[in-house]
Amino acid sequence: MGIRSSSHCFMRFAVQVMVFLCVPAAALADTAARSLSPTNIFAPVSTPAHSIMGLSLFVLAVTAGIFAIVFSLLVYCVVKFGKPADDDGREPPQVYGSNQVELAWTVIPVLIVVVLFLATARVIASIQKAAQPRNAIQVIAIGHQFWWEYRYPGLQVVTANELHIPVSDPANPTPTFITLLSADTDHSFWVPRLGGKTDLIPNHPNSMWVDPQLTGLYVGQCAQFCGTQHAKMLLRVYVQSRQEFDHWIAQQSQPAQTSSTVSEGQRIFESTACINCHAVSGTLANGRFGPDLTHLMSRETIASGAAPNTPENLRLWILNPDSIKPGSKMPAMGLSDHQLDAVTAYLATLH
């Protein structure tokens, strides 16, 4: 009895020491992972990304073990069985094979494969078969050459390139379910810290879900080649507290506030080709080909994350889109300097 309890004590002590050592190590690793890159797959903040990391580390550990064994055998062969300097020229004993040995190195890999397969199947089911709770947020993401359209069905919100979603409290999860569509070619939605990628394929609706547990900005980019400017089809996901998110939704569902001081710019905007592609709700402009500009100034970037949203960049973007994103579908509008200033001033009022 005494022995058992003392060994029990020792175990508890050992566990405490391990926790004492591991917690700071894990925290350190976490900080390192995040500081390495804002798109590090090993710095997850959402359940799918967490379960993928768990599986990844397991697979990495198993493959590292296999590598260590086979690599040692290879090194041993190369070091041990090199032709000696004083070789007598006789051939070494000829061995043609061995059924027992072959059987061993067939059965052991089979067992490893079974273990890896079961671990993988479990994670696939946990992510792909997750039920959608009633309080989940619904978003439709539509890929375009070379930008992202986001629609919040039922909330009357349409925006572009910067997705806003609420943080999800693990005790009371409010995951976001994203329906993925494409308006033209294939794209892929990949924000590594939130989850794995899923493709957006025309005529083939897909879906994915994330439940970020930490507020902040998470970035990523299109991960399926979609044409000339695939590289600058960047993703920005703003994870906000529930309050901030509700406020953002309320603000985004308003029609555009138009001001008479920029009526000249608005007139030019509405009488040129701008409105063929862009919409500003509450006005004549109702194009669907390009991003919705109703609340353009609430966004931090333009051109799908390619440049900060400043009046200078906006002006340059209208004047010569190729200087920011060569090959984008936004045409150079050929406006005069005066017209450019007026349109930029108008756009700058679309908060």
Add this chain to the structure above:
Amino acid sequence: MATDAITTLRAETASLPFVVRLHEWVTTVDHKRLGIMYIVYALVFLMIGGVEAAIMRIQLIRPHNNFVSPEVFNQMFTMHGTTMIFFVIMPMLFGFANYLVPLMIGARDMAFPRLNAFSFWLTAFGGILLYFSFLGANGLYGNGTAPDVGWFAYAPLTSRTFSLGHSTDFWTLSLLISGFGSIGTAVNIIATIFCMRCPGMTLAKMPLLAWLNLVMAVLVILAISPLSAAQIMLAVDRYLGGHFFDTQAGGSAVIWMHFFWIFGHPEVYVLVIPAFAFVSEIVPVFSRKAIFGYPVMVAATVCIAFISMSVWAHHMFTVGMNANANTFFVLSTMAIAVPTGIKIFNWLATMWGGKIHFKTPMLFCIGFLFQFLIAGLTGIMLSAAPFTWHLGNSYFVVAHFHYVIVGAILFATFGAFYYWFPKMSGKMYNETLGKLHFWLFLIGFHLTFDFMHVPGLLGMPRRIYTYEPGRGWDTLNLIVTIGVFFQAAGILVFVANLLWSYFHGETVGSDPWDAWTLEWSTSSPPPAYNFAIIPEVRSRRPLWDLKHPEDPDWKYE
């Protein structure tokens, strides 16, 4: 017996005028000449594909670089991928198969020599057509020149809506034409192996190289057919108003992916199985031992070929298949690790207890073993579908398949070059230059492709012509690009070695490696008819039996 065949009746062609010699090469139906033509053709395209890779790497050396435009970058990765798969690795391996299979099974030529020539010229025409697009694909629209849709050309980017001009058509037609060439060669290899083996050579006594090329040829027929079908459907879509892949008219982009990858994954084994074949011939000779577990090696290869037909959708883990489909393809993909592992263990067991001669061919095979081990292990990581939800289409995948294609296949092929160069040319290569090539290429390879895994883990997708600073990718991309220059230097040393040795190398006899298969029983280079008298064999190593009459192999097989 085979010794009687060692009679040299070399045709004195060197003194003939250039035009006559050229005419002889262009009209030849000799499997050895066609093999060499395949190989030289592949080497030329290797240079071109390498330059395209270098252009991409210079563009990515630092963030926001402006070395080439996005349009040119997109053409470069499309042409690099298409060139390296269809016009470098495949013709190179077909070249070796053409040259070696008849010699190793004691035949005088392939079963269908004219089909052989026809297949080569189809492949050659396909490559030239692809590169003509740089000049001729402007079409009426002036949109792009070379194909720029990526080497797997996902629909609907290839439709006329998104790909104006004719660049995609050049891509489609060149692959269709060279694909017919590949099917012709595959039919020829199968017929040759089934019908032309010398007396005594049962299937179980064929050299492993012949066995593995037989499996490769079967896979070529199974894999190229769906690719050709898909190319025809794409041409119908683009020119005859078809809607196979036209998503706006109810077509399916996913169907293209299925067609492409049911070609694409067996294709990986089409490329790697002949590399296994080289290693299975070179490792025994330089370890001075018979291959360990010959029947298991054959069985494992056939097993790989079977399983490889059921794994294609692991390229599609991110396209939104349901959980059951994903799970099935995880299992089939992981299963392929078992026969592949068996092969690695058998090569190691062949080296075990041998007397290893570290000549250049063997060095490349040891490099192959090391790199193929790592490529296999990253392959296991990628077979775990959720891991691929991150890694798919990232630089990790790019690093993984370059580990297979460069680290394994190209290394084994370099080994084959040095091993059979004396047979093909009658001259010995320069061992010092060979070793320099090995070390330069090894260092360059590891600088480039080891470090290329990491940006993938840090979220860098493939096929981007530029990237932002602050993502943690800058230094890694710099190192990756530096490695390219070491590889280029290695390739230059290699070509210099081949050329120098061809003109100034030491003349060798018929059997410089003291090897055991039939190609070493005839002169170097072999006469047009290969063997004056068709040899007769009793075991897998007929020359071992000759050299060791006191302890021949046939006693044990």
